[in-house]
Each structure stands twice: as structure tokens, then as C-alpha cells.
Amino acid sequence: MLRKQDKERLVLELEDKLGKSKSLFFAHYKGMKVSEMYDLRVKLRTLSAEYKVTKHTLTKIVLKKKNIQEPEKVFSAPTGIVFCYDDNVTEVCKLLASYSKEHDKFKMHSGYTEGQSLTLKDIGELAKIPSKQALYGSITGVFNSLLFQLTYVLNAPVMQVVQSLEYRSKNEKSN
Secondary structure, eight states: OOOHHHHHHHHHHHHHHHHHOSEEEEEEOTTOOHHHHHHHHHHHHTTTEEEEEOOHHHHHHHHHHTTOOOOGGGGGSOEEEEEEOSSOHHHHHHHHHHHHHHOTTOEEEEEEETTEEEOHHHHHHHHHSOOHHHHHHHHHHHHHHHHHHHHHHHHHHHHHHHHHHHHHHHHHHHO
């Protein structure tokens, strides 16, 4: 049984984590082994995210203070929260989706990002989006291609002049 000051400290800690996070995701974990949860936490840390198991009543208090509406079904089973502290929401969604496939006892439920509630379907769709790095690479490739084509087109008239002068000089030498 937690004392009142312990509960207040946990509420402040949750408020702090929620204030720092750009996104959060709810997942049920009933039946998972400690080693599996540890593995998930390690993987999430590499993405600047954190998995935390909290008391439902304290979590509800904090969510209400932050005006985050989550369906009551979220708290129908033991629930953990993934706090995502970076803009890499798609990478975190990919990790959670793949982890959920590998571990049948870990079930994603819903989430919240940029003031929007996310359903399980939304999280799945976010997981399909390429990462920022992949998108940057694609855009860079497109720009490189366009620059190459532009330099080719701009150099074409100059090359024609050079070729004409070379042809003319060869003809003058042969005459």
C-alpha cells in the first residue's frame, strides 16, 4: 500500500514524463516475463522512449490534468505506457508493432500524439511510414538526380559550341 506522499511523488513523476513526451502509447502486458519487458525497455531507450508500468488510478489523474481522454478499456488489464520523447514516432510505432507480433502477450491498445488520440489501426498505419532518415535519403536522391539533369541540360549548348569549334578546327587543318 502506497502512502499519500508516495502517490503524490508518483503523480509528479508521471506529469513530468508526460510533459516531456511528444507521444505516448498504451499497451497491455498481462503474462509477460520480466526479461521480455526489460528487452522492450532497452530497445525503446535507443529511440529516446521509455516503457513504464503505472498505477491505473494515478495515471487517470495525470491524464485528466493534461486533458488527455483515453477510453476506459485502456485500463481494463495491466497497462504500461510508452513515453516517446523525440519526434521519431514512426520508429517507435514500428518497434511496438514488431514487438507485439513477436510477443503475443504484449498487446498495443491506443496512443496519443500531437493532441490526437490514436487507435490501434492508426498506430499500425504510422508503423508503415518510412523513417525520417529513409525519407531524407529519398529526398536527397531526388535532388541529386534533378541537379545532375539540370547540369546536363545547361552544359549541352556549351558542349555543342565546343564540338562545333573542334569540328571546324579539324576541317581547317585538313584543308
